[in-house]
């Protein structure tokens with residue numbers, strides 16, 4: 263089959279080059295956007311009198327047929343037709359004849375591919391946003407059940423202060439909220455219509471770009487033809503937002519992996535979301551969590567691929583930019599798959615409340631509360647810190663917890679300690695007392711859950 267751009271060439275392309283520069287093996291996934299974009303373009307050409315209304319009708323009908331055939335699996339794409347744009351155009355000409363050759367008037371593949379990728383990414387952003395909302399909903403349901411499930415909070419992975427599982431889960435909800443905001447912000451810059459930029463310098467035809475934008479649901483049109491065909495910032499932004507989502511999931515996965523060890527024993531993953539070992543019969547491995555953690559690297563790589571590909575490119579379009587697609591598609595696929603796998607994994611895990619509470623009681627997570635108690639009794643915090651430090655050292659030596667010390671024992675450290683101390687350092691009360699906005703007290707957490715649910719509604 264002759265090339266659509268074959269006019270000025272005397273030789274066939276070398277077969278190796280055909281294979282090498284063809285993108286159809288991966289950009290075929292853009293077919294729906296390519297076709298609907300072309301339909302709007304043809305209708306617009308007729309509207310402004312560049313082609314006849316009957317011609318636009320024939321083109322649209324032909325494109326519709328192609329779309330149906332692709333969807334029914336009746337189309338085999340051709341490598342020599344290079345990419346999805348020329349595959350569709352070539353099929354159209356084969357099917358409707360001469361009039362099909364008018365479709366590409368006042369258009370270049372450079373603005374066409376920018377259009378297709380923007381339409382594709384807009385849909386995928388919406389899909390990812392729904393998945394983020396689903397996951398947030400699941401975390402909130404789980405949090406609701408665990409506002410009184412006390413566990414140790416950590417710094418440096420050392421037990422620090424008591425919190426609740428709900429509070430811990432809500433920290434991730436905050437991350438997911440920011441992820442959602444970032445996607446929405448990215449979408450604003452995706453949702454701009456580039457057709458009319460042509461190859462790089464627009465066109466002499468009197469196009470109605472706003473009409474095309476409206477037909478295809480865009481909020482506006484690009485404002486500089488050079489930028490329109492060379493801009494992939496929106497794809498970079500998506501990969502950056504996707505990288506943050508993956509980083510958040512990966513951190514959560516790391517905790518799930520730790521929590522499911524015998525050493526922590528905070529949770530048990532459901533059998534449906536764990537796997538066994540081919541050699542060690544006793545093993546139950548958190549593979550799903552590990553894979554999500556591992557896949558985060560792919561998405562960071564996709565971001566890096568795009569930035570590196572773009573950094574040295576002179577204006578406007580360069581073929582290097584064809585390399586944007588596999589990275590972008592991989593980021594989209596990976597982040598969606600990971601969000602999908604993560605949600606049921608957390609939804610079905612069994613929480614071992616008792617082990618969490620036990621761990622919160624060990625490790626002196628109430629030491630700050632003991633110091634605060636002394637402050638309330640008129641001792642300066644720095645001195646209180648010192649007193650409690652000595653009490654902890656004593657406990658370690660005698661293998662006791664702070665709540666197990668008698669008043670007599672306490673008096674060796676400070677005469678200010680009285681019977682009220684036991685209430686002050688009771689773990690559940692330590693949590694309840696932290697009712698500052700954003701704190702772990704059940705009252706504060708219930709408020710946070712309510713606010714998060716409210717957010718999900720809009």
Ligand code: ARG
Pocket residue numbers: 285289345371372375581583584585
């Ligand atoms: N397949 C190309 C891409 O993905 C489409 C645009 C090609 N334009 C060109 N002049 N070669 O970027």
